[in-house]
Amino acid sequence: MPLILPLLLAVLLFCLGVYGVLARRNAITILMSFELMLNAVNLNLVAFDAWRLDGLATGQTLAVFVITLAAAEIGLGLAIVLLLFRGHGHVDADTARDLREQPELQENEL
Amino acid sequence: MTMTWTDWQAIAVPLVLALGAITVLLADALWRTGSKQVRHTVITLITGAAILFGLAFIAVQRNSVKPAFCRPAVEGPAQCSLVFEPLTVGLWAVLLIGGLGVVGLSAYRLLDVDIPVGEYHFLLLSALTGATVLAGARDLATVVIALEVVSLPSFAMVALRRDRRGSEGALKAFLVSVLSTAVMLFGISYLYGVTGSLYLQTIVTRLPAIDPDLRRVAFAAGLFVIVGFGFKIAAVPFHGWLPDTYAGAPVEVAAFLAVVSKSAGVGGLLVLVTFGVAPSGSSLRTVVCILAALTMTVGNLAALRQAEAVRLLAWSSIGQVGFLLAPLAVGDAQAAVGYLAAYVVVTLGAFGAVAVVQRHRPAGLLTDYRGMVRSEPGLGVALVFFLVVLAGLPPGLAGLFTKFAAFQAVLDAHIGWLAAVMAVNVMIGLAVYLRWIAELFRLPADDPFSVDIENPAVAVISTCAGAAVVLSILPSTLFALVT
């Protein structure tokens, strides 16, 4: 199999993930989109590893790490989303805006 | 592969920090009988001991070079995953001092009552572990893992108060961070594909020799890696999360983010730029220069109209990182670490002062500081001094000379435009801090801030002030961190 096919697929996956992150409001969906992006990375790594065959299986090793990492991230992410839900009653990422800049400057001078 | 004594030595500090983290967690979980005060004190002591071990270690070993987890390379010198060397010493010193300062700021009666002490210190030590590893990391896998070990506990710390603001801040930081990790990993995957290795040593030797067709790929990959760090250190345009997160987090955690987390990111980027993906002459360095210019300008400008102390510090920390990126972009580790050290000391002090005021005046507005040089002369003068150091004007010579070194680094690299942008930003930065200083000096104040300041806060702030004064008189100390 030529190298280009998995790479293309990875790019596609990554872009899909980026789109999801930017466009979806639901925090859970955003987390899933991240998974897509990380999987694109994994695909890349494995493909390159297979292409390189350097004997160390560096790419595959890193892919394993990435999977672990993704799991940890999702774990923490879900905890934060849960906290968000507890505070706000929903899990929409773009409506949590308590911390935005206050529009008018509360200063009497200057 | 077996662990040698050198390997153990090299990872001694992260290891002790990690062990300390576990100890703290276990102690807090298992020992429920003691009073809150005693538990807090014990935990603080354990945490402090772990960090102090690290400081003692680097003080003793500061001149040695200890490559760890090495394997002989096919071509060139051995490939190592973690190296203990002067640069590592400098970064660790900064990180550990910053961590110690945050621990001091979190001492009993200072830390918010809602925050669970054990978890807090556990997360702090964990992040510090990651930070130290990151500063010594010399392969991309270690970098990624270490970075995540720094980041994830940090978000947890932000959310530790479990309120609306905390969760929102944590979410923003988390989402941005995860995106950055994904982008960086994506870049790493291509870097691996292009060079066939994750060792920085190997990458740097192979990059110039790669197929010209792959140059663009390599460039994009490097860019992604740098951008990933850009998120971490909140370089513009990846900075959006930072002010919100600082504002949402407890002040101590904001201090932690500004000091340890940011230093870790800068350290990691420094390692990457100087040892790996962006050898001198690479256009990736230009990218970092652009990032530096953008970051300092936007950070300072946005700080110009802030009404809240923490937000002002948040934006100004973005501006400071911009200045930091300048010597970093030209690979001047000495200037960058020196800058980082001065920044860490005074930022800690400033956050300490803010923490004290914010405890009694939760609104955290700049106007709360009105007339403080008269009503709270010690705290007021110290805060003025910190701000002056941040602005880089006398008497804050620590700030002045680190900026000076940054200018020198940039000019020696013949990047005139960046130097000009920096000069303009010195001015904008001064305008930012002057507003605050003006409030401190303004008399008469309707309702001047005056309280009995908690002893630990006095200790931390005066230590920071003392350190800043010493560094101002002997700025060479700053540049001796990396020799």
Add this chain to the structure above:
Amino acid sequence: MSWLLIALLAVPALTAALLWALPAGTGERVAAIVGSVISGLVLIGSGVLWWKLVRPDGPSVLTAGDLPRTLPGKVHGYAETDVSWIPSLDVRFHLGIDTISMPLIALTALLVFLCCLYSLRITPRAGRMRSLIALLLVIETGVIGTFSALDLVLFFLFFEVVLIPMWLVIDIWGDDHDRAGRRRAATTFVLMTVLGSALMLLGFLLVHRLTGSFDIEYLSSHPWRSSGGTGLKAALLIAVGLAVKMPLWPLHIWLPDAHAKAPTVGSVLLAGVLLKLGSYGMIRILLPVLPGDSATIAPYLGGLSTVAIIAGSLACLAQTDVKRLIAYSSVGHMGFIGLGIATMSPEGLTGALFANIAHGIITGLLFFLAGAIKDRHDTSDLRAIGRALYARLPRIGGLLTFACLASLGLPGLAGFWGEMLVLLGAYHPGNLLPRTTFLVFMVVAGIGTVLTAAYFLRLVRNLCQGDPAEYPAAAFAVDLSRIELIAWAPLIVLTVFLGLWPWFLLQYWTFL
């Protein structure tokens, strides 16, 4: 190691720290006394240092027949302290004085002393004398430090020292009626200066890249002779940085506001010594270190200075605020100094140095007087003050006329010699410079002296003269008080003395 010079720097700074350490209540009362004593000691110290520098068997023996053929501004350091400070940045703690810097140091010490003395009785409405005196002393340290620094970085450092104190002085003790205005003025001042000095720092760094040294003494004996390229950039950056401070047209825009809004002592120091940091820097650093590139930019410098002379004078003609007017007059006078420097000729440089001192003395006096008038009328607006000051405050009015005559460069008073030598310098400028251009500058500057006379006479006519029937004396307005007389007398005496005996200073400045 010269302990005397170090003491001149350290004593005011330490005293300032001490004043702040005093409890607020005690400090307010003793501050002015402590300030006067300490600044008096500094003045004595600088006098002793001067005497040691020029004593017959001293380090700089000058007789008419035996002139040292030196480059303009080459350092013959005395009372030197040279300690390595930050080796990694090649920064040294190198202090020293020579006959160029010594009079300026003495002038600084004198003006600060007089300001403290003046503050014994006359205090701004904001009070807080403890802090004011402390800040004045910090400014004194900064200025004396700048004048005695023999390392570029140290120069830059002391140059910056005065910024925040001066900002505070203007912001806290400035014009009572215009809080936003004084804040804006102070901030404009500090921001423009800091931008300028940052650019100047870039220039210093470029010099270091070219020559590998920050040491002024070394650089002045090993100047970067070739011109163009990086050296030109460095010269431009340094010139711009110093020009902001001086200030040279069109970078002068901070000056009128800052002077007008500052309290009396602030204006006196700002005009009297702070502006001199810029011109001193040009003579001490720009010309000796980068002679070739300085020659390249000198015509432009001279042109802008000439524009400053004319534009400053014209702006004065249309002013309605006495403090602003005097502030603008400084633009014109500093223009003369700039022109003198730009001629790169011995006469021009000597003139610039003399004008530095003379302007410090005369403008100090003018600002004292303007402050006195402002205090008595609670405004500095000419229309609100009214005319016929001769009838209401005859002594102050008379002194104002005297100061105006001195400032417009009347021969026989201190203001003349500087301007005359500058014009003479422009008549035959340095070898590398286009003579015709400078002749044009000379003629235009000469017309500028007439304009200078015009606005000062206009000031006298609109303020001092007039029908007393229309402007009856205010009941509370008292004429010259004793403390004012004491504080101003040295300036008056020096104005006359230097006017009649210019050799007192001229003999020390001999350039090739």
Add this chain to the structure above:
Amino acid sequence: MIATAWRVIGVGFSLLVILTAALLHGVDPQQADFAGSYAGIHTYISFGVRTDDLTVLMLAVVGVVSACVQVYSIGYLEKRVASYTALVTLFTAAMVTVVVSDSLFLLLIGWEVMGACSYLLIGHYWERQDARAGAMKAFLMTRLGDVGFLFGIFVLGVAGDTFRISDLHADQMSSPALTAGTLLLLVGVVGKSAQVPLQTWLPDAMPGPSPVSALIHAATMVAAGVFVIARLFDLFTAADATLTVLAIVACVTMVFAALCAMAAVEVKRVLAWSTVSQLAIMFAGLSLGTRDGRHAALFHLLTHAAFKGLLFLCAGVLLHQVGSAAFVVLRRYTRRGVLRKAMPVTFVTMTIGLGALAGVPGLAGFFSKDSVVEAAWDHARDGSTVGWVVLVSVCLTAVMTAFYCVRLWLWVFFRTPALAGALGAFEADDPMADLEDPDTSKLHDGSWLMLAPLILLAIAAAGLGYADGVHIDWPIALVTTVLALFGALPAYSLWQRGADPRPVLLEREFGVDSAYQRLFVVPVQWFAKLAVGGDRDVIGGYVRAAGKAGTLASEGFRRLQTGNVQTYLTAAVVGVVALAILAGVIGS
């Protein structure tokens, strides 16, 4: 108390000057340098003094006139005596400095200090608008000239490699430098001596106290220009172009000023214009470039100091007693025939003064003017055009001088027979003329303190003509006498008919003042507004705009901080792409 002290000092100083002059008389010329310093290798600046005949002459003139004026002022002045006397003394000192100086810079110091004293003394009555304006004008116009003077010093000093007057020699200098230097010096001289085109300040300086006018604006300061040219005569004679220019200036001025004097309606203004005219005669003498010319000029300077000082002091008495020296006011008394009778001493001395000015044979002015004419005639006979021009101008001026002297004398002191008490030429536009009967009871001559100087100066004005040894060239004497008569007769006949035709052009003094106002003052004011506006709206505008831009940018970045994390993420992703492109652009 202070005033008395100053008076003593003032009179004492004047006497000291006279004493010095007496002691120095006949002493060999000497120079002495004191105090000096290099400002550059070639530029040695020093103070030095010298003494020679010229110094002694000028010292005597200054000493005598200032002594007279100081004494006179004791009686004349009532308020602000201390400052007045101090300034007059300072002025005397400055004039002495000019006279004894051997250093161009010391000379300049005295030169400009005189100007400053003149300014302050003209503005002595600072309540009055005309005094304020006149003072300012006087200072500014002389200052303008002084800039040229300073540049002249530069040119000569640099060309001659010395700023010592006694070391300046024409043969050391290149001809262009010499011409340029002397021409520039001439600018200063023209300003100081109120010659065309810088003549307008002197008539406007008349609101000052009369003794000041006598001392500064008649006898000494304005004559300093003559002195300087006489001092540097060797340089000027070597520069033909300069002398020609000087001659033209002098001839134009003498005629111009005499014309103006003929139409002036105030005693002091007539005298002021006459001073300008007489100074021009001195310059004309100098411009001949001959020893005789120089001698004649200095002779005229001496006699002029005496009779013009006298005239101004007389005018001062009129002012002091009547309160004004305007013809129209004086006529109120004269029509009733009281002025002459109430103040006989003033009348007599003033008659002598006017006679001397008009060139009545036997009086001082007659001899000195004749010597100028004689010098010009000698020079003209040598085939010099300059000589002819000077000769004709001086003769013309003599006619006009006689005219305005007689006019002044008759109208001020005598009832017009033709009208016999009716309204005459001056009363026509005086609404008070018939309504008010002036209080003549208090009118009397001044105190003896004022009269004594008058008498002294009158003796001088009468007798100084013989001081130089009488040598009369009879044809010339005859011609000038006839010319004077030519001038006097029309004045007499006009007076007798009660008419005083004053052409508008002359009355407005050829419109020079308003032209200067339009040409210089108004544009400068306009430029001043432009400069202020430029600072405020252009340079200040940029600075404010920079500040505003900072604030706006700050607000903008705050706006971007919407709180929506996905906005941040989007910005970041866009940023990555932009960064890649930007780096590509910069890198390639």
